[in-house]
Amino acid sequence: MTVSQVRDLRGVLSREKAEIGVFLCFEPPTKPMTKEAAEAGLYKSSDGTTYARVQILSIQEILEGRQPEYPLHRRDATFKKAPRSRPAAAENLTLPLLPGDDV
Numbered sequence: 085m086t087v088s089q090v091r092d093l094r095g096v097l098s099r100e101k102a103e104i105g106v107f108l109c110f111e112p113p114t115k116p117m118t119k120e121a122a123e124a125g126l127y128k129s130s131d132g133t134t135y136a137r138v139q140i141l142s143i144q145e146i147l148e149g150r151q152p153e154y155p156l157h158r159r160d161a162t163f164k165k166a167p168r169s170r171p172a173a174a175e176n177l178t179l180p181l182l183p184g185d186d187v
Contacts, residue, residue: 087116089107094137097138105124106138121136122138
């Protein structure tokens with residue numbers, strides 16, 4: 085977990101034209117990591133609320149209930165829903181009898 089990894093995340097945000105990225109780490113971030121994340125700037129949503137473009141969360145914070153911050157109106161854009169499918173009709177299957185089984 086180094087400042088260069090946060091810098092790499094900033095590059096990915098730029099390349100993918102993403103507005104917000106989250107960096108998860110096992111240990112609390114170092115001051116250089118926090119500085120690099122802050123230098124990524126802020127994302128301003130359509131309702132005027134601002135969010136850090138690069139957010140660093142530790143696993144401990146996640147376990148304590150902290151979540152990344154991003155606009156509520158865009159939560160559905162983060163995850164794609166799988167298409168609905170109907171399961172095939174279940175068939176009655178018979179299991180082979182083993183020696184000693186009573187019928």
